[in-house]
Amino acid sequence: MGQFVQYLINGVISGGILALIALGIVSVFKATKVVNFAHGHLILFGAYFYFTFAVMLPEAAFMPDWVRSWEPEWLVAYRADAPSFSPKAAIASWISDVPRILLGLAGALAANALLALLIERLVMRPLLGQSTFAMILSTVGLIWVLEGSAGLIWTAEAEQVPSLGPNFPIRFELFGANLFLFSGSLFNLLIALALFAALMLVLRYTRSGVAIRATAEDQSTAYAMGINVPRVFSSAWLIASTTGAVAGAILATRTGLSPAIGLFGLSVLAVVLMGGLDSFAGVLLASMLIGVLQAMTQWKLGGEYAEIVPYVAVLIVILIRPHGFLGQEEIERI
Amino acid sequence: MLSVTHASLAFGGIRALDDVSFTAETGHITAIIGPNGAGKTSLFNIISGFYQPQSGSIHFDGTDITGMRADKRAAMGMARTFQNIALFRGMTVLDNIKLGGHTRLRSGFWSSGFYYGAARREEAALRADIERDVIDFLELDHIRKAPVAALPYGLQKRVELARALAMRPKVLLLDEPVAGMNREETEDMARFILDIQDRWETTILLVEHDMGMVMDISNKVIVLNFGRKIADGTPDVVQRQPDVIEAYLGTSEDREVTV
Amino acid sequence: MITGHYKTRYTADEGIWSTWPKQAGLVAALVALAVLPLIANNYVLLLAGQIAIFIIAVVGLNVLVGYTGLMSLGHGAFFAIGAYTTVAVHHEFPNTFPLITLLISIAVAAAFGVLFGLPSLRVKGLYLAVATLSANFIVLFLIRQEWLAEWTGGVSGTETPNAVLFGYELRSQRAQYYFIVPIMLIMLLFAQNLFRTRFGRALIAIRDKDYSAEILGISLYSHKLKSFAISAAYCGAAGCLWAYFFPAILPEDFGLNMSITLVVCLVAGGMGRTLGPVFGTVLILLVPEILKIVFANVTDGDANAQMLFSPMRDIAFGVLIIGFLIFEPMGLVSIWDRFWRFVDRWPFSK
Structure with a gap:
């Protein structure tokens, strides 16, 4: 039982991150009807940008020392009596990292946003009105362009990046078993869920949210109603790239920097289809389910099996419910 | 040749067809008319097998084809055209x-x-x-x-x-064959339809809004309104029936009807 | 106004090589293919063999994607199934005649094709793309498993047999070439014929408007599954030849990269056309080679710069696929069509 709860917790944490990634795919689909196969590679860029602005840039000679490591006197005093590996020490070392974490996040968000605007403008816009097939393939083409570019730009070996939140082990007892998790993971989960919730609220209650939903319903009618449809497209890509940048930063702290992050995005695509492409709630549900299923598979069968869980699951779901848990079925009129 | 018996079809709460029955005689032209939304295309869709009626049955050439897939019906000799051309x-x-x-x-x-x-x-x-x-x-x-x-x-x-x-085909279903055509094209099409009937003795089922053509070429006319059959008979009989006139004049639609 | 080419019989009008310039072109192409090994070196023959094998697979993909309109991002899996079937057959019966192995590979791949095709009865487009992609991951996962390793070699891959025709072992690139290219030509012709007769027309009808096809008496279920089976069979054949052609195979050879490469070849060449796969594959497989030569010249063989080659190749592929989608969505074949229209109208063409 204790083991079960332990893996359940692990599953929920990775489910939250899946949901954050899925968010980007769903927003772009809702607004533009394009399913972005390259979203994982957008995240890969987010991760590398975070690395660039949080690790490489602070170490440059022209940067002031406090960016690299912020050591105000009160922090030194606070740290002085903290035993190593204690929560207190972890918080202290996190505080001294805060400047570069913020720099990293700001840089990653801005750079990824710019990248997404470029993609939207140069690749997706010219293909407007083309078949689903062309849309899918163009994002597949993007996979290669992005992967190759990343390989050209960041040749450095994978390095440690600072965790977004203070990272110390938390131990507690439940059902008579010793459980264990990192505060950093908990922090990541909270960020993911907060972003997810914030976006849902924006879509529901703001003017631009309504514009996005209207465009999702019917592009040409939205146009006729005076909605700036191209701007809606751009904002959807902005949402995807910025949430993707945060997801990238989180993944970089969890699994390290590697091109495998891009491939991870494809498994999220499977999760999105399971939940239903146009349903945020369905996707959240599917993310949590897959997160937990993967954790359980890892526990019982090993990590290799866990990797193909989303792919097996999506095949089963498609055969039973073609449009996912909560997706809307398209009705063909004859 | 083709008969529909007590067929009903509903989409959610909307009754597209309500207990519709009729027979199309071999070698005859049977026209189905009615205001927009009367259920004409729905009727075609249950005959050709795209929708399953919730109740009732369809017989074609002596066989009950109610549960049969569309491609099997086609193989039995049922052909159709679509309102929005499906080439x-x-x-x-x-x-x-x-x-x-x-x-x-x-x-x-x-x-x-x-x-x-x-x-x-x-x-x-x-x-x-x-x-x-x-x-x-x-x-x-x-x-x-x-x-x-x-x-x-x-x-x-x-x-x-x-x-x-x-x-x-043994049965030919034509869904608005002359919609959107000018007078000359309409006459050409009417001539082709009559030639087909004449040459192969094909049973023809027709949905059409052009009353002039319907009354000219049909052997029998069936009138639908709100999913119900309100009239069934030869063109002469049907166009004198009061509820048919009411159904047409009662629509909000601004269509010129020569009844 | 197109001039010339008047036919007096319907059978003549139905022919494929209907005009004399086309017939001349065909003869020239066949002669060129026949004499190539006599003048080319091993590097060129290695490339030619690889291109011929890929053409078979892309023709197969074309059956499904180009003609039936069903998306697949998982055809690398059928390639793998063909290749590993060949290895397994030779593992059990070392002296199997290569054409028998080819037929077995085709049959096994076709069976898997039907299995993979099941989702296509429920979903289309994007959903199918993800379903086939998932199937690809799952097949490779199975190949890597320990309990199949006796036949597949597991994670570390396996050596592959050479084809032995009537006691003569096909070792050299040249001998292999003469084995592979005729098979490719036959399979190409088969596909061409398929799509000017009843069965192929039915698939095209499903692509263009599925409900309209149904109303003409075409069963969507059986045709979609058959399309998957044929498509997989072609890839299975390609896999079999691949196993004979190369000394060893790895599960990773048949992953997402291969599946996407196949699709890229198809898009670049032109979907739903017989010669599309041929043009596309030749172009796409030559790009890295040309890049390699250019790169070697520019960098003078500098080892550091060589590291940049693989990302550069990826970018080139990506740019090519996006470029084709935006600027020449019908692929190279449409350029080819323009050329023949020019020939047909000459000397009145401009």
Whole structure:
């Protein structure tokens, strides 16, 4: 039982991150009807940008020392009596990292946003009105362009990046078993869920949210109603790239920097289809389910099996419910 | 030849068809009319097998076809055209019409792939057959190699009829064959429909808004309103029936009706 | 106005090599293919063999994607199934005649094709793309498994047999070439014939408008599954030849990268056309080679710069696929069509 709860917790944490990634795919689909196969590679860029602005840039000679490591006197005093590996020490070392974490996040968000605007403008816009097939393939083409570019730009070996939140082990007892998790993971989960919730609220209650939903319903009618449809497209890509940048930063702290992050995005695509492409709630549900299923598979069968869980699951779901848990079925009129 | 018995169809709360029954006699032209949304196309869709009626049955050529898939009904000799033309837009006129011959050919996969023996003979026979009975008949010879997408609307409608005809159907369902056509094109189409009836004794079922044409060529007219059948009889009888007149004049639609 | 080419019989009108310039072109192409090994070196023959094998697979993909309109991002799996079937057959019966192995590979791949095709009865487009992609991951996962390792070699891959025709072992690139290219030509012709007769026309009809095809008596269920089976069979054949052609195979050879490469070849060449796969594959497989030569010249063989080659190749592929989608969505074949229209109308063409 204790083991079960332990893996359940692990599953929920990775489910939250899946949901954050899925968010980007769903927003772009809702607004533009394009399913972005390259979203994982957008995240890969987010991760590398975070690395660039949080690790490489602070170490440059022209940067002031406090960016690299912020050591105000009160922090030194606070740290002085903290035993190593204690929560207190972890918080202290996190505080001294805060400047570069913020720099990293700001840089990653801005750079990824710019990248997404470029993609939207140069690749997706010219293909407007083309078949689903062309849309899918163009994002597949993007996979290669992005992967190759990343390989050209960041040749450095994978390095440690600072965790977004203070990272110390938390131990507690439940059902008579010793459980264990990192505060950093908990922090990541909270960020993911907060972003997810914030976006849902924006879509529901703001003017631009309504514009996005209207465009999702019917592009040409939205146009006729005076909605700036191209701007809606751009904002959807902005949402995807910025949430993707945060997801990238989180993944970089969890699994390290590697091109495998891009491939991870494809498994999220499977999760999105399971939940239903146009349903945020369905996707959240599917993310949590897959997160937990993967954790359980890892526990019982090993990590290799866990990797193909989303792919097996999506095949089963498609055969039973073609449009996912909560997706809307398209009705063909004859 | 074709009979629908007590058929009902509902989408959620909307009753598209409510206990509709009628019979189309062999070799006759039966027209189905009614205001927009009366359920005419729904009726066609349950006859050709796209929708399953929730109750009632459909008999075709002595067989109960109620639960049968659309392609099986086609193989039995049922052809149809669509209100919004459903041609294969990427193909030429000739290929579209050849597809109409699908159920009549038997050649298998291997002989097709090697273009040898049965496949080769059959393809040649089909081509000759189509040229004689369909392309000449419907006066399409000048456009047989033209891609369908490039043709004007009236011709596309005619190609769709040609494709249905290539099936050598026992029953032909025509969904608004002259919608959007001018007077001359309408007369051409009416002439083709009468010729088909005359030449092959095909049973024809027709949905149409052009009252002039319906009353001219039909043997029998069925009137639907809000999914119910309100009249059934020869054109003369039907156009004198008071509830038919009411159904038409009572619509909010600004359509000129010559009843 | 197109001039010339008047036919007096319908059978003549149905022919494929209907004009004399086309017939001349065909003869020239066949002669060129026949004499190539006599003048080319091993590097060129290695490339030619690889291109011929890929053409078979892309023709197969074309059956499904180009003609039936069903999306697949998982055809690498069928390639793998063909290759590993060949290895397994030779593992059990070392002296199997290569054409028998080819037929077995085709049959096994076709069976898997039907299995993979099941989702296509429920979903289309994007959903199918993800379903096939998932199937690809699952097949490779199975190949890597320990309990199949006796036949597949597991994670570390396996050596592959050479084809032995009537006691003569096909070792050299040249001998292999003469084995592979005729098979490719036959399979190409088979596909061409398929799509000018009843069965192929039915698939095209499903692509263009599925409900309209149904109304003409075409069963969507059986045709979609058959299309998957044929498509997989072609890839299975390619896999078999691949196993004979190369000394060893790895599960990773048949992953997402291969599946996407196949699709890229198809898009670049032109979907739903017989010669599309040929043009596309030649172009796409030559790009890295040309890049390699250019790179070697520019960098003078500098080892550091060589590291940049693989990302550069990826970018080139990506740019090519997006470029084709935006600027020449019908692929190279449409350029080819323009050329023949020019020839047909000459000397009145401009």
